[in-house]
Amino acid sequence: MPKVIKAKINGILLRVPEGTTILEAAEKVQVKIPTLCKHPDLTASAGCGICIVRIKGTAKMLRACSTPIEEGMEIITHDPEIVEIRRTVIELILSNHPNDCLKCGRNNNCELQKLTADFGIRQESFPQFLKNLPTDNSTNTITLEPPKCILCGRCVEVCQNGQDVWALSFLERGIKTRISPAGEIQLADSPCVRCGQCSNHCPTGAIVEKDHTGKVWEALLDPDKFCVVQIAPAVRVAIGEAFGFPVGTNLTRKMYAVLRRLGFKAVFDTSFAADVTIMEEASEFEERFINNKKPLPLITSCCPSWVDFMEKFHGDMIEHFSSCKSPHEILGVLSKTYYARKNNIDPAKIFMVSIMPCTSKKYEISRSDEMFASGYQDIDVALTTRELSRMIKQSGLDFNHLPEEECDSILGEYAGAGVIFGATGGVMEAALRTANYFITGNELERVDFDAVRGLKGVKEAEIEIAGKKVKIAIAHGLGNVEYVINKVREAKKNNKEMPWHFIEVMACPGGCVGGGGQPYNVTDELRIKRAEGLYKEDKTKEIRCSHQNPYIKRIYEEFLEKPLSEKSEKLLHTAYKSRPTYRK
Amino acid sequence: MEQKISIEIKNLVDKWKSKEGNLIMILHEIQNHHGYVPRELSLELSQMLDVPLARIYEVITFYNFFKLTPPGKHKIAVCMGTACYLKGGQDLINEVKNILHIEPGQTTKDGQYYLDMVRCLGCCGLAPVMMIDEKVYGKVKKSEIMDILSKHGSTD
Numbered sequence: 001m002p003k004v005i006k007a008k009i010n011g012i013l014l015r016v017p018e019g020t021t022i023l024e025a026a027e028k029v030q031v032k033i034p035t036l037c038k039h040p041d042l043t044a045s046a047g048c049g050i051c052i053v054r055i056k057g058t059a060k061m062l063r064a065c066s067t068p069i070e071e072g073m074e075i076i077t078h079d080p081e082i083v084e085i086r087r088t089v090i091e092l093i094l095s096n097h098p099n100d101c102l103k104c105g106r107n108n109n110c111e112l113q114k115l116t117a118d119f120g121i122r123q124e125s126f127p128q129f130l131k132n133l134p135t136d137n138s139t140n141t142i143t144l145e146p147p148k149c150i151l152c153g154r155c156v157e158v159c160q161n162g163q164d165v166w167a168l169s170f171l172e173r174g175i176k177t178r179i180s181p182a183g184e185i186q187l188a189d190s191p192c193v194r195c196g197q198c199s200n201h202c203p204t205g206a207i208v209e210k211d212h213t214g215k216v217w218e219a220l221l222d223p224d225k226f227c228v229v230q231i232a233p234a235v236r237v238a239i240g241e242a243f244g245f246p247v248g249t250n251l252t253r254k255m256y257a258v259l260r261r262l263g264f265k266a267v268f269d270t271s272f273a274a275d276v277t278i279m280e281e282a283s284e285f286e287e288r289f290i291n292n293k294k295p296l297p298l299i300t301s302c303c304p305s306w307v308d309f310m311e312k313f314h315g316d317m318i319e320h321f322s323s324c325k326s327p328h329e330i331l332g333v334l335s336k337t338y339y340a341r342k343n344n345i346d347p348a349k350i351f352m353v354s355i356m357p358c359t360s361k362k363y364e365i366s367r368s369d370e371m372f373a374s375g376y377q378d379i380d381v382a383l384t385t386r387e388l389s390r391m392i393k394q395s396g397l398d399f400n401h402l403p404e405e406e407c408d409s410i411l412g413e414y415a416g417a418g419v420i421f422g423a424t425g426g427v428m429e430a431a432l433r434t435a436n437y438f439i440t441g442n443e444l445e446r447v448d449f450d451a452v453r454g455l456k457g458v459k460e461a462e463i464e465i466a467g468k469k470v471k472i473a474i475a476h477g478l479g480n481v482e483y484v485i486n487k488v489r490e491a492k493k494n495n496k497e498m499p500w501h502f503i504e505v506m507a508c509p510g511g512c513v514g515g516g517g518q519p520y521n522v523t524d525e526l527r528i529k530r531a532e533g534l535y536k537e538d539k540t541k542e543i544r545c546s547h548q549n550p551y552i553k554r555i556y557e558e559f560l561e562k563p564l565s566e567k568s569e570k571l572l573h574t575a576y577k578s579r580p581t582y583r584k
Numbered sequence: 585m586e587q588k589i590s591i592e593i594k595n596l597v598d599k600w601k602s603k604e605g606n607l608i609m610i611l612h613e614i615q616n617h618h619g620y621v622p623r624e625l626s627l628e629l630s631q632m633l634d635v636p637l638a639r640i641y642e643v644i645t646f647y648n649f650f651k652l653t654p655p656g657k658h659k660i661a662v663c664m665g666t667a668c669y670l671k672g673g674q675d676l677i678n679e680v681k682n683i684l685h686i687e688p689g690q691t692t693k694d695g696q697y698y699l700d701m702v703r704c705l706g707c708c709g710l711a712p713v714m715m716i717d718e719k720v721y722g723k724v725k726k727s728e729i730m731d732i733l734s735k736h737g738s739t740d
Contacts, residue, residue: 582627
């Protein structure tokens with residue numbers, strides 16, 4: 001038990017465990033001290049100075065975000081002078097920040113804008129000094145506009161220490177300080193894996209997702225195009241945050257309705273393709289685990305940022321990677337082959353849009369020749385949750401009051417297994433349900449695998465299939481990957497037994513529910529609630545295993561033949577190559 | 585070439601390996617030898633020290649002393665100390681910028697000239713002052729700069 005500290009905030013006595021910051025302690029007495037550089041996900045950088053408080057007996061004001069409360073402290077969180085200092089800090093930040101809020105990607109959603117409004121700043125108190133630095137659009141997934149950067153350091157912290165990618169850094173010093181990859185290069189030439197966590201943590205418009213909504217509106221207007229759309233599992237439990245729903249509300253059926261009313265001719269669900277992924281991936285696991293056709297462990301490959309990370313830094317792991325494409329790519333190719341043929345639609349006219357929690361999917365859709373397996377680009381545009389929210393608002397559709405609708409058949413109906421893909425451990429759980437059936441021929445009595453759920457950075461477990469122990473590991477957040485990969489590499493080098501047989505990796509903390517394209521202000525509390533929204537849906541589904549989904553059976557009967565068939569390999573699988581870049 | 589880089593860096597890394605703060609010491613040695621820190625050497629250093637390139641660039645760009653581009657053959661230092669500033673140092677810098685198409689801190693494309701803005705060369709009585717390599721020019725007029733530069737090399 002940590003020591004208990006007694007202190008007073010605004011005259012109110014409170015007891016908190018040792019190590020609690022003033023910022024956290026203040027919440028216990030109903031004070032939310034204004035902050036800007038502090039993000040609840042990240043270590044405090046004490047960069048901005050908005051959260052200063054007064055301590056009785058000292059002349060110095062201290063930053064609440066990074067000061068642990070001490071025994072006997074008497075803290076004052078607000079008085080006229082403190083408020084005035086905070087206002088000055090904001091005014092100084094504004095003197096280095098462009099005034100183009102109206103045309104900014106974060107308009108109405110910007111933490112600096114909100115503070116400016118809260119403090120009632122109506123004029124320029126200091127002359128403006130703006131940085132003249134070029135915009136970086138090189139990744140085609142995120143846009144970096146250094147002049148809008150307030151140097152809070154969140155993106156650098158999340159990129160370097162959270163994700164262990166080291167694409168972004170603070171270069172130079174003083175007034176010249178800027179965020180940039182190492183040297184005079186663009187992000188596309190850096191180790192950036194497009195996970196978008198920087199854009200998700202940026203308080204201003206300095207890093208935002210590349211907006212592709214224009215392309216979608218254009219296609220919807222084009223009478224020659226047959227526009228279809230799919231929604232990823234994690235989007236349904238997050239989009240509600242943009243419309244005032246409680247966090248984690250599952251809005252699957254409202255989303256089907258809104259997408260149809262936006263003008264899409266067919267609405268599919270990525271969760272269906274997740275079931276297909278599981279059929280293929282569980283078969284791959286069976287081949288490796290039972291038939292020893294390829295080496296263990298098998299490593300999942302649904303996450304394009306993880307694939308990019310592996311190709312850049314862990315090329316020696318390629319033989320362990322599942323060759324299975326990510327679910328939305330599978331749905332893309334099926335829409336332009338199977339669905340097109342069945343409904344007599346010219347696949348050249350099909351325009352497929354993916355609604356994803358993810359910025360990296362924008363990169364994935366053209367990452368290799370295999371993403372054109374239908375003979376066309378399988379996915380035409382990938383939008384993030386944030387972009388779709390904007391499209392809905394532009395249309396004027398009253399999302400909150402729309403009736404619920406069903407998705408289109410057959411690329412829509414999914415098993416519970418398909419929808420938990422959106423949470424860390426979900427792919428593993430879904431795969432285990434089906435792999436068990438493939439290997440033993442028996443159905444599980446209980447399909448929940450509690451050990452793979454939750455937000456622990458690396459989850460390890462042992463389960464039994466057909467009397468054999470299957471050792472598994474799940475990592476989420478790229479910063480947690482090294483531990484796992486190093487153990488595998490060591491075992492390989494020394495010809496030792498592999499520490500695990502099956503490994504799942506998702507680049508973003510929490511898995512796709514915490515994706516870089518999801519609504520802002522994500523914390524672990526939100527990640528858990530979003531994941532709960534998915535697990536709840538899984539629990540209520542009559543069919544919870546991918547191989548039991550009757551529509552999956554049908555698509556294999558009518559089209560794909562069987563998992564890992566020649567046709568499946570051609571359409572649903574991909575290849576990887578080492579693309580070394582400078583070391584992160 | 586690549587092998588040469590590896591050997592050079594390896595020797596430096598071996599020399600400083602056990603010392604704390606070795607990155608800065610190694611960067612100093614590289615800059616002393618090359619006049620700047622070439623990117624290829626930073627890449628190699630990143631591998632050998634197991635320090636991300638981003639961190640190395642954070643250090644290089646934090647300290648004014650380290651340069652990322654090769655120095656020019658001739659170093660032009662235009663003084664912007666108080667006296668020279670008042671006597672029109674900025675006009676001199678603007679004229680050099682116009683003639684050579686470089687900003688302070690940059691080297692001309694042909695590698696002939698490097699332009700630096702300095703604070704006080706210690707001869708304020710001669711303000712405004714500029715210095716090319718070891719030669720000091722005092723009471724410089726804007727109109728004289730072209731001539732002064734051409735004494736040291738081509739100004740194309």
